[in-house]
Amino acid sequence: MINIQGLSQYYGKKIVLNDVHLGVEEKERCALVGRNGSGKSTLIHSMLGLLPVKKGSILLGGHCTRKTDKWKKEVAYLPEKFHLYPQLTANENLRFFAELQDSKPDDERVEQVLTQVRLEENRSDKIHTFSKGMLQRLGLALMLYYDAKLLILDEPTSGLDPIGRAEILSILQSLKDKTIFLSSHHMDEIQQVCTHVAYLNDGKITKYTVADFTKKMGEELAYAKNKKAI
Numbered sequence: 450m451i452n453i454q455g456l457s458q459y460y461g462k463k464i465v466l467n468d469v470h471l472g473v474e475e476k477e478r479c480a481l482v483g484r485n486g487s488g489k490s491t492l493i494h495s496m497l498g499l500l501p502v503k504k505g506s507i508l509l510g511g512h513c514t515r516k517t518d519k520w521k522k523e524v525a526y527l528p529e530k531f532h533l534y535p536q537l538t539a540n541e542n543l544r545f546f547a548e549l550q551d552s553k554p555d556d557e558r559v560e561q562v563l564t565q566v567r568l569e570e571n572r573s574d575k576i577h578t579f580s581k582g583m584l585q586r587l588g589l590a591l592m593l594y595y596d597a598k599l600l601i602l603d604e605p606t607s608g609l610d611p612i613g614r615a616e617i618l619s620i621l622q623s624l625k626d627k628t629i630f631l632s633s634h635h636m637d638e639i640q641q642v643c644t645h646v647a648y649l650n651d652g653k654i655t656k657y658t659v660a661d662f663t664k665k666m667g668e669e670l671a672y673a674k675n676k677k678a679i
């Protein structure tokens with residue numbers, strides 16, 4: 450579903466991605482992990498065509514993002530920050546954005562996705578009354594409306610309280626027929642939702658199973674603590 454070959458990106462002389470290779474299979478759930486400034490946003494923006502690819506190739510759903518727009522039907526993206534309209538209800542927001550894409554919003558689909566993110570009882574509430582967690586779930590609903598096969602999410606639980614996080618994670622877990630690629634700094638949520646980790650370090654990506662990555666991180670943390678103690 451994702452096939453990245455020899456991707457390099459740089460800003461001026463600063464090389465951020467250096468000959469990156471990554472494959473993510475259909476229905477896999479892969480976390481993108483890396484320290485602050487390691488290049489996660491650069492990678493995601495390259496995948497979405499927000500940043501021109503300087504070198505290498507990115508295929509999403511089998512379509513090369515540089516050669517055709519066909520991949521856009523396969524992909525839905527939830528950025529860390531997004532804008533919805535506070536004076537509109539949940540239902541009206543979804544219909545508004547759906548109208549921007551389709552000539553007529555599909556009301557049945559709107560109801561389906563509101564139910565999927567557990568906002569069906571809040572469908573007629575103006576969203577300025579929503580908590581941060583509810584707004585994030587509405588963002589997810591908007592993403593699900595298009596029924597794309599590949600979901601790309603940038604830190605989907607950022608800034609949420611534990612209950613808000615748990616709700617988002619449980620919804621993501623329930624999306625069994627999707628391929629999920631999400632950036633995250635939280636091992637517990639990666640363990641809960643993901644099968645694999647793409648670890649971005651020094652401009653390269655190494656892919657692990659979640660179990661192997663958990664072991665590796667445990668060893669690195671123990672080493673860092675020991676070093677501090679000495």
Ligand SMILES: Nc1ncnc2c1ncn2[C@@H]1O[C@H](COP(=O)(O)OP(=O)(O)OP(=O)(O)O)[C@@H](O)[C@H]1O
Nearest residue numbers: 460461463465483484485486487488489490491492
């Ligand atoms: N437009 C830009 N011009 C110059 N340098 C940039 C630009 N965007 C990002 N960088 C640099 O590239 C590196 C990677 O940035 P990027 O935002 O991709 O990292 P990140 O892993 O997403 O970081 P974070 O976890 O903090 O969000 C950083 O050193 C950053 O300062």
